[in-house]
Structure formats: structure tokens, C-alpha cells
Amino acid sequence: MDRTLVRLALRSKVPARGLAVKGWVRTRRDLKGVTFLELNDGSCLGNLQVLVEHGSGPASALGDAGTGAAVSVFGDLVDSPGKGQKWELRARDLEVLGPADQGSYPLQKKRHSDEFLRGIAHLRPRTNKYGALLRIRSELSLLIHDFFRERGFFYVHTPIITGSDCEGAGELFRVTSLDLAGPILDHEADFFGRPAYLTVSGQLEAELLAMSLGRVYTFGPTFRAENSNTPRHAAEFWMVEPEMAFADLEEDIDLAEELVKALAVGVMDRCPEDLELFARFVEPGLMARLEAVAGEPFARLPYAEAVLVLERSGAEFEYPVGFGLDLQTEHERYLCETVFKRPLAVFDYPKEIKPFYMRLNSDQRTVAAMDVLVPGVGELIGGSQREERLEVLESRFADQGLDAGRYWWYLDTRRFGSAPHAGFGLGFERLLMLVTGISNIRDVIAFPRTPRNLEF
Numbered sequence: 001m002d003r004t005l006v007r008l009a010l011r012s013k014v015p016a017r018g019l020a021v022k023g024w025v026r027t028r029r030d031l032k033g034v035t036f037l038e039l040n041d042g043s044c045l046g047n048l049q050v051l052v053e054h055g056s057g058p059a060s061a062l063g064d065a066g067t068g069a070a071v072s073v074f075g076d077l078v079d080s081p082g083k084g085q086k087w088e089l090r091a092r093d094l095e096v097l098g099p100a101d102q103g104s105y106p107l108q109k110k111r112h113s114d115e116f117l118r119g120i121a122h123l124r125p126r127t128n129k130y131g132a133l134l135r136i137r138s139e140l141s142l143l144i145h146d147f148f149r150e151r152g153f154f155y156v157h158t159p160i161i162t163g164s165d166c167e168g169a170g171e172l173f174r175v176t177s178l179d180l181a182g183p184i185l186d187h188e189a190d191f192f193g194r195p196a197y198l199t200v201s202g203q204l205e206a207e208l209l210a211m212s213l214g215r216v217y218t219f220g221p222t223f224r225a226e227n228s229n230t231p232r233h234a235a236e237f238w239m240v241e242p243e244m245a246f247a248d249l250e251e252d253i254d255l256a257e258e259l260v261k262a263l264a265v266g267v268m269d270r271c272p273e274d275l276e277l278f279a280r281f282v283e284p285g286l287m288a289r290l291e292a293v294a295g296e297p298f299a300r301l302p303y304a305e306a307v308l309v310l311e312r313s314g315a316e317f318e319y320p321v322g323f324g325l326d327l328q329t330e331h332e333r334y335l336c337e338t339v340f341k342r343p344l345a346v347f348d349y350p351k352e353i354k355p356f357y358m359r360l361n362s363d364q365r366t367v368a369a370m371d372v373l374v375p376g377v378g379e380l381i382g383g384s385q386r387e388e389r390l391e392v393l394e395s396r397f398a399d400q401g402l403d404a405g406r407y408w409w410y411l412d413t414r415r416f417g418s419a420p421h422a423g424f425g426l427g428f429e430r431l432l433m434l435v436t437g438i439s440n441i442r443d444v445i446a447f448p449r450t451p452r453n454l455e456f
């Protein structure tokens with residue numbers, strides 16, 4: 001007999017005989033003559049109430065199974081006389097698939113701290129909050145594919161193992177098949193015959209593909225060994241990276257704004273119940289924030305002006321502000337939360353603080369870079385128009401002390417049929433922080449990778 005999802009049972013318009021439901025017991029209440037189980041199968045936030053009559057076959061099968069146990073119930077969906085739910089399932093047959101010891105099952109309480117739940121990442125998806133988060137994560141992934149597909153972008157897969165550092169920031173994890181117990185690392189003897197790393201970004205390869213297919217995007221895991229133990233950095237995170245041939249910086253910002261808006265609208269449309277949970281328990285202003293992200297045009301401001309706004313604000317910051325210094329999260333959040341009160345695209349950053357591939361502006365001091373900053377998070381997106389002029393690109397390599405020869409294939413796209421092009425990277429976990437109001441990146445991915453954290 002096919003199992004009926006709790007989501008569908010709860011939505012039923014009519015009573016139904018003979019449903020099979022399987023899930024995990026969230027709570028058990030023993031009353032006079034009956035036991036009520038709240039059953040959750042992960043298909044939605046809601047639980048299905050199961051009624052087990054004492055003295056019946058299902059009651060003896062249930063025994064003392066309680067919170068955390070996996071059970072299979074066959075029964076009839078009937079109007080629930082009790083308050084709080086429309087339907088309940090009257091058990092006719094019941095099987096305990098997997099009991100859970102009540103003394104040691106860690107999810108007995110109604111609410112647990114985020115910290116505690118991080119320590120049991122293998123079980124926390126069974127809580128309301130993480131179940132909701134993971135369903136939203138899934139819907140947002142699919143919305144991203146819908147968005148690009150509707151606009152003629154091709155979904156491409158860029159390599160995870162790479163020989164180059166796209167961001168030039170030296171935050172690479174090494175990949176090797178050598179026995180590391182030996183005294184020296186002999187690259188020649190290693191698997192690829194040269195140093196290999198986990199990619200920090202699929203951009204360089206996405207550029208090659210955009211210069212063939214026109215409009216492409218990647219959506220995959222990226223890795224950074226930056227040892228920054230912040231609530232916004234993970235060592236492994238997912239990035240969405242569109243790349244467009246024949247596009248400039250303005251079109252790049254337009255696409256970024258359109259994407260973020262479409263995702264805000266889409267998630268409100270597809271996940272109202274799960275979002276409501278975050279609005280109630282995590283971030284009271286969540287729905288207003290999402291409405292604002294979806295509805296109001298993003299502010300747009302050159303970096304030089306952003307610096308002036310910060311300098312004149314009179315606000316006290318931990319990190320210094322000044323032309324040539326990178327904006328820190330506190331500055332980014334101040335700009336979009338206090339000054340503009342909405343998402344903000346900052347563009348034209350000083351060339352010294354940005355990677356080699358960004359297009360040099362005619363002022364020779366700034367590059368056609370853009371960051372999208374959002375409330376509660378700070379930087380959500382980083383992108384740029386790419387340097388398509390061969391000589392300028394070569395001199396940028398030299399400026400940054402990079403060996404252009406190793407990027408000969410990248411330079412080839414500037415030798416043969418070069419054209420203006422632009423793209424960006426959106427940090428998927430940061431998007432989830434924006435959408436749920438969760439303030440720590442460790443709580444928006446099932447099994448976070450951060451410094452000294454690799455248990456699950």
C-alpha cells in the first residue's frame with residue numbers, strides 16, 4: 001500500500017478510509033482510554049494527529065514507543081473533535097519501525113538552542129526549524145533554475161578540482177593523492193603532476209562557456225580555506241554564478257537585482273507556511289523585509305560615494321573607512337540597514353582591492369566591480385564586468401604578481417573573438433540567511449564546514 005504524505009493528508013478536503021502514513025513521533029500524549037501521537041514525516045511543517053485506542057491492536061503494537069520513534073500507521077482520516085487540527089488519523093493498524101530510547105533521545109524538549117542543535121547536526125533536521133529551512137533551501141534551488149531557464153541561460157557544470165586560484169586570494173584547499181607522511185611534496189609525482197586545489201569559484205570556466213554559449217550559469221559547491229570564524233563564512237558553500245556574453249556592468253547589476261527579487265517573490269509564494277515559522281520565532285520583521293526586497297528598487301551607489309556616506313555618518317565602526325580600504329560587514333550593513341533601508345548595489349571599487357579579472361575603468365583607478373549588499377547579511381553578491389582587452393588583462397596579471405602564462409587558456413578567449421561580458425556570484429547560504437532571518441551560516445546548511453568543525 002502506498003504511503004500518503006502528511007502534507008496531503010492534512011490538506012484533504014474530505015474524510016478518507018484506509019490511509020497508510022509513515023513518519024516520526026514528535027510527541028505522545030496518553031489520556032484516559034486513548035493515546036495521541038503527533039506524527040511528522042518531513043513533507044511539511046505540520047504534524048498529523050494519530051489516535052490510538054487503548055486495548056486495541058495498534059495500542060499493543062505501539063507499546064511504550066514515544067518521541068523520536070519511526071512508526072507506520074494504517075487508519076481512517078476523520079474529523080478531529082479536538083481543537084487545533086481539522087483531521088486525525090484513527091489507527092486500525094500500527095507498526096513501530098524503529099523505536100527511540102526516551103532516556104537518551106536528544107530532541108525531547110520543545111525548543112533547543114542553536115548551539116545545542118549544531119552539536120547534533122545528524123538529528124536537527126527533525127526539528128521544525130531545520131525541517132523548514134531545508135524545505136526552503138530545496139525550493140530556492142529550484143527557483144534559481146527556473147529563473148535562469150526562463151531567460152535563456154544554460155546550466156553548466158564547472159570543475160570542482162582546479163589548478164588555478166580564481167580570486168587570487170590564496171584561500172585554497174589542496175587536493176592530493178600523495179602520502180603526506182613523506183618529508184616533501186613532489187608535485188611531479190602527484191595525481192595531476194602539478195598542484196591541485198578545490199575551486200573557490202566556477203567563474204573562470206563559466207567565462208569560457210559564456211564565450212561559447214552566450215548565457216550560462218553554474219550552481220555548485222565552492223571551497224575557501226579562509227580562517228575567518230564569522231557567522232557569515234563557511235569553508236564549503238554553494239554559489240550561483242551566471243555569466244553573460246555581450247553584457248556590461250549595468251546589465252550585470254540589473255540581472256542581480258532581478259534574480260534576488262524573483263527569489264524573494266518565489267519563496268513567499270511557494271513556502272508560506274515554513275516562512276511563517278521564521279517570522280514568528282526568528283525574525284519578527286521578516287515578511288516586511290522580504291516584501292521590501294521584492295518590491296522596492298535597489299539603491300545603486302559608486303564605492304567612492306559609499307565611502308563618503310560612511311565617513312560623514314558620524315557612526316562608530318570597529319574597522320577604518322577610507323578610499324582604498326575594503327568595506328567590512330559592519331559598513332555594508334550600516335549602508336543598507338541604516339542609510340538606505342533596502343538592498344544596495346555598490347560599484348566601481350578601487351582596483352587594488354579586487355581580483356585581476358575585473359574590467360579597468362577609464363579613470364584607471366577603479367574596476368567595473370559590483371557588490372549587492374542586503375539587510376541582515378551584508379554582501380550577498382559579488383560580480384563584475386570582465387576585462388576583455390588582452391593587453392590590459394596581461395598588465396593586471398603583472399600588477400598582481402600572477403603568472404599570466406599559467407592562464408593561457410583564459411587569455412585565449414581574449415585573443416580569439418573577445419567580447420564584453422559580465423557575471424556575478426551569489427552566495428546561496430547568505431541568500432538563505434536573508435530569506436529566513438537566521439543570523440549564523442552554520443544554521444542554513446545541513447552539515448556546515450567551518451574551522452575545526454568536521455564531525456558530520
Ligand code: 4AD
Nearest residue numbers: 201203233234237241380381382383423424425427
Ligand atoms: O565575492 P566573491 O568572492 O566572488 C567570486 O567568487 C566571483 N568569482 C563570483 C563571480 O563573479 N562569478 O564571492 C561571491 C559570493 C559572495 O558575495 C558571498 O555571498 C559568497 O559568495 N561567499 C561566501 N559565502 C559563504 N562563505 C564564504 N566563505 C564565502 N565567500 C564568499
Ligand code: MG
Nearest residue numbers: 371379381382
Ligand atoms: Mg566579494
